[in-house]
Amino acid sequence: MAQLIPETKRSVPARHVAAVVLGNALEFYDFLTYSFFAVYIGRAFFPSSSPTASLLASLGAFGAGFVTRPIGGFVIGRMGDRAGRKPAMILSFSLMGVAIFGLALTPPREMIGIAAPILVVIFRMIQGFALGGEVGPTTAFLMESAPPERRGFYTSFQYWTQDLSVLVAGLVGFGLSSFLNDQQLQSFGWRIAFLVGATIVPFGLMMRRSLPETFYSHGDKKEHVPLRPYRWIALIGLILLASGTIGTYVSDYMTTYAISTLHMPANIAFSATVVIGLCGVTFDLLSGILSDRFGRKPTMLVPGILLLLAIIPSFYFINHYHTTASLLIATAVLYTLAALSTGPFLIWLTESLPAAIRSGGVAVVYAVSIALFGGSTQLIITWLIKVTRSPEAPAWYWAGAALVGIGAMLVSHESAPRKLAKKQDAPSAVRR
Secondary structure (H helix, E strand, O other): OOEEOOOOOOOOOHHHHHHHHHHHHHHHHHHHHHHHOHHHHHHHHOOOOOHHHHHHHHHHHHHHHHHOHHHHHHHHHHHHHHOOHHHHHHHHHHHHHHHHHHHHHOOOHHHHOOHHHHHHHHHHHHHHHHHHHHHHHHHHHHHHOOOHHHHHHHHOHHHHHHHHHHHHHHHHHHHHHHHOOHHHHHHHHHHHHHHHHHOOHHHHHHHHHOOEEOOOOEOOEOOOOOOHHHHHHHHHHHHHHHHHHHHHHHHHOHHHHHHHOOOOOHHHHHHHHHHHHHHHHHHHHHHHHHHHHHOHHHHHHHHHHHHHHHHHHHHHHHHHHOOHHHHHHHHHHHHHHHHHHHHHHHHHHHHHOOHHHHHHHHHHHHHHHHHHHHHHHHHHHHHHHHHHOOOOHHHHHHHHHHHHHHHHHHHOOOOOHHHHHHHHHHHHHHHO
C-alpha cells in the first residue's frame, strides 16, 4: 500500500522525485530510440528496392506507437486520478518493459517473414499505450511534490527527462555508429541500443514500488469536478503542445535527415542528436526556473518568437554550407530556443487543472497532441522533401506550427503562483 503524504506536507524526498525522473527518462529513451535507428529498422523489417519507401514504412510503424497513446492516456491517466499516481506509473513502466524486450528480440523479416513487421507494429503500439499513460501521472506527481513557488522547476523535469533520454540515445547511437559499419548497425547494432534500456527496467520497477502517493482523495468519496470550465484550458493546451511537439519531432528527425537527405556519415548524424539532448538538458530546467520567477507567458513568448524567426534561416544555413559545423550550430540554436519556450507549456496546463482531474487531463491532452502531430511529423516532412525536392521543407512545416503556437501563448492566462500573488497584492498596495 502506498505511503500517503499528508496534504499539509508537500515535501517529497529527493530520492522519490529522482525515481520518477529516471523512470520517465527510461521510458522516453525506449520510445525515441526507434526514431533514431529508423533507417536501419526499416531495412531489417521493411526491406524495399527504394530506400525512401523502406524509410517511410519504418516511420509508419513508428507512427503506430502514437495511435495508442491517447488510449493509454485515457486509461492509465484516469487510473492516476482514481487509484493514485503510483499504481498508474508502475503499470505504464511495466508495459514499456514488455514492449522494449519484445522489439529488441524480434527476428528480422528474412527469418520469420511477414510476422516480423507485424510484431514490430504490435510492440510499438504497446509502447505508445504505456507512454501515453506515463506523462499524466508523472507530471502530476512532480507538481504535487513541489512547493507552490517552485512548481515550474519541479515540473520542468518532465521535459528534462525526455531530453536526457535523447542525449543518452544519441550517445549510444554515436558510439555504435563509430565502432560498427552500416551492415552491422542494420543486423544487430540497433538491437544493442534497445537492450541498453531494457536492462534497467527491473531496477526502475523496484524504485517506483517505493514511491509515496501525492494524490489526496477524500476517503471513498469521489470528488466530482465539472469538466466544462476546463475545456478552454484543454484546447489551448492542445494547441501549445501540438506546436511544441512538431518542433520536437522535427528536431528528433535530424539524425534521419542528416543520413537520408544530407547523406552525411552516421556518426555525424548522431552527433546532432547529442547536441539536441545537451541543449535540452541544459535549458529545460532553466526554463522552469525562469517561469517561476517571471511567469509562464513571458517565458513562452520571448524565446518562442525568436525561434520562429530562426527556423527558416537555420535550415538554409545547414543546406547552403552542408558541413558538420553548420548542422550542429543550427541544431543547437533551434533546440535551445525550443527548450526555453516549450517548457512552460506543460507546466501551465498541469497547474491550471484541479488535482482530481490533473493526471487524466494532462495525459489525454498531451497524448492527443502527440498522436496527431508527433506520429505524423516525420512522415509528413519525409513526404514533403520527396514531393517538393527541397531539403528545406521541414523548416516551413515547423515555422507554421511555431506561429500557431505563439497565437495560443497570447490568449493563455498567467498561472504562476508568484505572478498571481503579485496581482492580488496590487490593489491593496494602491489603497495604502
